[in-house]
Amino acid sequence: MLEIELQANRECAMRDVLLITWHGIHELDIFPGLPDTGGQNIYVQNMAEQIHDLYNCRVTVLNRGGFVHPYTERMREGTSKDPQRELYVMHVADDVKAFVRKEFLTGALIENAVQSVLQQFPSGYQPDVIISHFWDGGLMGDYLCRHFPQATHVWIPHEPVGMKKAPLTEAEQEHHSIFIRERYEERVLRNAHLVGSTSKLVRDDLADAYGADWTHKIIDIFPGVDVERFHPMQDRALSGREVQEHAAFLNLPAELFQRPHICEFGRSDVLKDKDQAVAAFALVAREEPNITLFLNLDETMEPEVARKIHAIVDRENLGDRVHIFSPKDLPQKGPGSEILPNIIKTARAFISMSVMEGFGMAACEAAASGVPVVGTEHIPVVTDVIAPAGGGTVVRGKDVRAAADALLHYLRLEDAAWQQVADCAYKSVVPAFTWEHIVKDMFTQMQQRGFDHGSV
Structure with missing residues (x-):
């Protein structure tokens, strides 16, 4: 376990924020295009960096580990630190010591990994906010909230199961384990304090799901662009x-x-x-x-x-x-x-x-x-x-x-x-979908819903 020193923060009441992106291969250095690894990982990493930079709090990203990275050949275990920030990526193994596609993850695999996650957190760790992603990260967040009842759990489904199953045949739904997602996604939706919508389609899909109206929980947390990397090139040609x-x-x-x-x-x-x-x-x-x-x-x-x-x-x-x-x-x-x-x-x-x-x-x-x-x-x-x-x-x-x-x-x-x-x-x-704007707006919406962590 990597012991992480807590840093005092005079400007913001938040000391610890936990982001959970369970499936895929999340690292401080992400390789987009790996299976189950892409936009969601970039979203999570950019959000983590922006939360740290804006509010000077410790940020940890939790990701499933226990297997060798296909390119770096490093065993994905333990905790890695961003050299410029109090930002960490923590890899925790479950019962299967190999890469598992998100379609084949189960509730039991996630539940059985909870104790290992708790053991890897530094001594005295108490997150103020848990921001979980997709159904699997949401389920892990739901389990962790039992141990951290003071934390505000914000679940961001990205593509709710209703959207996921819409273009699929019955056979394809079976392949993508839609029945598992439906079982656990409803539980996460009911238990999370707030639910983050990444688009109008997501909001519409969530607003009337599982026989209830969830609009009172939904806030907008759109993805943002890293404008330092992605911006127009003046001459439209490389030097x-x-x-x-x-x-x-x-x-x-x-x-x-x-x-x-x-x-x-x-x-x-x-x-x-x-x-x-x-x-x-x-x-x-x-x-x-x-x-x-x-x-x-x-x-x-x-x-x-x-x-x-x-x-x-x-x-x-x-x-x-x-x-x-x-x-x-x-x-x-x-x-x-x-x-x-x-x-x-x-x-x-x-x-x-x-x-x-x-x-x-x-x-x-x-x-x-x-x-x-x-x-x-x-x-x-x-x-x-x-x-x-x-x-x-x-x-x-x-x-x-x-x-x-x-x-x-x-x-x-x-x-x-x-x-x-x-x-x-x-x-x-731009600038509507830049990370500084989106993260500030996220905490403003949280405050408006009664979850104030002194970040606004």
Whole structure:
């Protein structure tokens, strides 16, 4: 156990905030694109850093451990500290010493890990606020509230089970363990002090769930963008130095980073429909011979998605025009961390064919980078924010022809018209979806609901 010294805080009554993101592979240095690892982890990490920086309190992120990280090969156990902050990531094992996809997590696995979590907390640990994520993190938070009754529990479901099951067949619902989620999600919803909605779709789904009206518990906690990483690039082209650095880091030809391109980024998940994005690009490529597609995918963990993508690439002879980055190619921090934002900033358009999103973090980052966005009706930030502002287009999921036409529209715009769309995309999410604004607003809403921790 890592003993952590408590720091006095004269300006804020909060001393400890606990964030729980149980599934996935959460680290101080996140690799987006790993299975079950993406927008939610970035959301949690950015929220944790902003809470620490605004209120000078100790922040701990709790994540399931007990298995080796697929890239760093480090056993995910114990507690790691951010070198610049009193911010910690704590990994705790359960009864299965291996990575478990969120679809296969059970209530028993989570319950049996509670005692190990309590033993790993430093002596005298008493969180003032517990902010849990998804149903599994919410269930862990519910158990921990029995031991920390003074804590305010805010549950952020991201994609409630009603949204999750809507696009799925009965067989797919079985595969995604919908029945388990329904059982435990209702319990968390009833017991949590407050429930955080990340979009209008989430709010609507939660407002009338399990035979009751929950609006009295719901507050808005939208995702935010790290504007230090994701912002418009003035010249829309990388410098020679940046091109050489990216090429050297990835051992790839420098020319690759100078191509006109569109991009698709998000976690590796069958519901992201990355193959549909590639299918849409294939239609674009028939009419625009000089455009390239960049996307990310963990091919070892999502072999079926990879198979579908490579089948399209081979059939359409796109081997030199579709480039797939693995998660380790796109680190969040340190060397190479500017590759992902630079690819997005210099794109002509961003596409996501996802059929399940609680918000759409990657699309929001693209908009904040001043890039037109093409997304499905299942991505709230596109339907509710970006497209209404004139910064993107909504297409139906699986409709690759409509997606291709939208991409072609943005590719063929004159520079001035394209820039107008790009400006609309940017202004639709900045400053409204920046982390400082969102965290301050979260604590204001908590105070208005009677949960005042002296943070406002």
